Amino acid sequence: MVPTPSSLPGWGMSMAAILAYAVPALGIRHLTPAKARLALRCAWVLHGLALVFTLLNSPPHFGFAPALSITAWLMLTVYAVEQQLFPQMRARWVLAALGAVTVALALVFPGHPLHVQASAWLPLHLALGIACYGLFAAAVVHGALMSQAEQRMRTGAESDSGMPLLLLERLTFRFVTAGFILLTATLLAGWLFGEQLYGHAWRWGHKEIFSLLSWLVFAVLLVGRGRFGWRGNHAVRMIYAGALLLLLGYVGSRFVLEVVLGRLQ
Incomplete structure (x- = not known):
């Protein structure tokens, strides 16, 4: 460019x-x-x-x-x-x-x-969504470090993450919880105020469907951890799945529109 x-x-x-x-x-x-x-x-x-x-x-x-x-x-x-x-x-x-x-x-x-005529609240809505992406991305990184630490612990090798395993797990789920709260707020804002933000009411497009599926995965994960003590690789795989669905929601749909279809919306 x-x-x-x-x-x-x-x-x-x-x-x-x-x-x-x-x-x-x-x-x-x-x-x-x-x-x-x-x-x-x-x-x-x-x-x-x-x-x-x-x-x-x-x-x-x-x-x-x-x-x-x-x-x-x-x-x-x-x-x-x-x-x-x-x-x-x-x-x-x-x-x-x-x-x-x-x-x-x-x-x-x-x-x-x-768009110049976009709502003054649109930057706030975009900021909520991006902050949500950042928190879940941090959860993915910590989850990967947690999996590596667990694997090395099983083989008797010294952990190279630089952080205790229990602390890694605690931080991972704190990021997941904070990201889930922001994702909930982002989806609610889009559902309740979509017309004011984007000039049209809520639409059931790829972005909305993938984002809701991501929300469901993280909701199930948090409930499962709270009620059944889910942890370890099972929990990390769910974090990966939820983050991937969320990535497909906005980034994936925009990539298709901007690059694959060769047009901007």
């Missing part, structure tokens, strides 16, 4: 963020932990600035790739906070690679311009 003068600052920040993410993603074995953390923090700052410049562009654009980019940035925010408490936590290269990929995708597929 060739940057326009109005998008040039965001484009430059995005390129700088991609290069900064490449340092810990590709050179993880050659960097000390302190240098890798510094590189990841620089990339996180540049990524955030790129998002700010992009969203402040006139008119602001949004779509599946910017949604993924913001989700990755939120995941890295959670990681940055947790690493202050648990410096040995090891998910750095995976998150760096994910950050680089999502920033690059947002450059290639910037999305569609938001």
